Amino acid sequence: MSYVFPPAPVVSVPVVGSGERFPVHRIYCVGRNYEEHAKEMGFTGREPPFFFLKPADAIVVVNAGEAGQLPYPSLTANLHHEIELVVAIGKGGKNIQATDAFAHIYGYAVGLDMTRRDLQNDMKKQGRPWCIGKGFDASAPIGPITPAAQAGDVANAPIWLQVNGADRQRSTVTQLIWNIAETIEHLSAAWELQPGDLIYTGTPEGVGAVVRGDTLEGGVDGLTPLRLTVV
């Protein structure tokens, strides 16, 4: 096989305790999946789950113990942080039942669903797609993936984000409206999941803006924390 130009490299994420990397297929995101965040966005939190996607190459890998760099994107004056538990799919499938969902999970990571909130809000008002607000370059920072067996009890873990050392977001994964298994059930009814898919499961309350020079540090207890500076 020859190509008219070199194909883009495979996007991949390091795996904790392994020299092998997790190759990324798609990035699915769950909208408004914590009640207190749904309320701060002006909704009740009582709605079926809904999803959007980011391109796989929106990933920014942040290695353990390193401070990553997050380029401030164009066209926005209101770049928001959303700290999220990320589920990494290792075994694909469609119409996966919640009771079978955990067999499809390879591991977990800490991610940020960075959002150009001003553009997202404009698109919402006009009933247009969210892509420009959510799916921009470098909009999906992620730390190393911990295999499920070593990840501890992520479903009950605290989730938190600090900006310049001060708390912005702090909740627990138990507060998810649609839990990990239910999310996989709903998502796999709409798309056939593939190995390499990542699911950003939603953010708790406390989202807010960051500017160049800010340092973000976030985590889900039991997983490698994520640290980056906006440049």
Ligand code: MN
């Ligand atoms: Mn989000």
